[in-house]
Amino acid sequence: MTAITAAPRLARLRNLAVTGLVTTGAAAAALTLMPATAQAAEAPTATHAAATRAADPAAGAKGAANNLDGWIKQSLAIMKAKGIPGSYEGLHRNIMRESSGNPNAQNNYDVNAKNGIPSKGLLQVIDPTFKAFHVAGTANNSTDPVANITAAANYAAHRYGSIDNVNSAY
Numbered sequence: 001m002t003a004i005t006a007a008p009r010l011a012r013l014r015n016l017a018v019t020g021l022v023t024t025g026a027a028a029a030a031l032t033l034m035p036a037t038a039q040a041a042e043a044p045t046a047t048h049a050a051a052t053r054a055a056d057p058a059a060g061a062k063g064a065a066n067n068l069d070g071w072i073k074q075s076l077a078i079m080k081a082k083g084i085p086g087s088y089e090g091l092h093r094n095i096m097r098e099s100s101g102n103p104n105a106q107n108n109y110d111v112n113a114k115n116g117i118p119s120k121g122l123l124q125v126i127d128p129t130f131k132a133f134h135v136a137g138t139a140n141n142s143t144d145p146v147a148n149i150t151a152a153a154n155y156a157a158h159r160y161g162s163i164d165n166v167n168s169a170y
Contacts, residue, residue, distance in 0.1 A: 068092075068101045071122070071145035078150050082135055086153045090164030095149070097168075098124040103145040121148035129155055 064070035072091050079086055099105035099122050107119040117126045121143045130142040133155040138147035156163040 068095065068122075068145075071103075071149060074146045075149035075153065078135060078137060078146070079153055082137075082154075084135070084150070084154050084157050085162040085164070086157070087162075087164050090162065090166070091149060091153065094152075094163055094166055095122045098122065103143060103148070121145070121152075123148055123152035125152050125155070133158070 064074045072088055072095070075091065076086070076088060078084075095101055098119075101122065103122050105121065105124065107113055107124055110119065112119055112126050117128065119126050122145055125142055125148055127142055130148070130151050133151045134140065134147065135150040135154055138144065138150050140147070142148055142151070153163045156166050160166055
């Protein structure tokens with residue numbers, strides 16, 4: 001590891017340790033996961049309610065739980081309607097690595113933060129990226145869980161083909 005990559009990595013790990021959101025075992029497990037194949041966005045199981053949310057993203061926003069599982073499912077419904085690839089597993093894996101599921105997480109230590117644009121939310125998106133990849137029909141707020149997930153997945157689709165192909169900070 002070079003000094004150039006060591007400082008940002010150390011700052012990121014320090015931030016995670018300070019917030020107490022990541023254990024050493026979880027961090028090690030996240031680093032060893034391999035990406036799933038890119039596919040159209042789908043929830044892990046199809047039910048009548050999930051089918052309704054996929055047809056009408058607004059219905060998903062009203063019917064899903066207000067927690068990480070619900071936010072991912074709402075985002076997947078919107079992603080599917082908008083043709084943005086990604087899977088539940090890919091979103092969950094990246095969320096756990098980036099924020100440990102905390103929608104209010106903010107990185108105040110990396111180069112973006114030093115430049116006045118800290119990474120925020122479940123998938124640690126900076127405001128310019130959020131604005132560029134915001135998906136219509138979601139809140140215009142980078143820390144809104146569903147808007148953050150959907151914008152990050154949209155960005156990852158344009159840059160990497162799918163959020164499923166992301167295995168490190170992006």
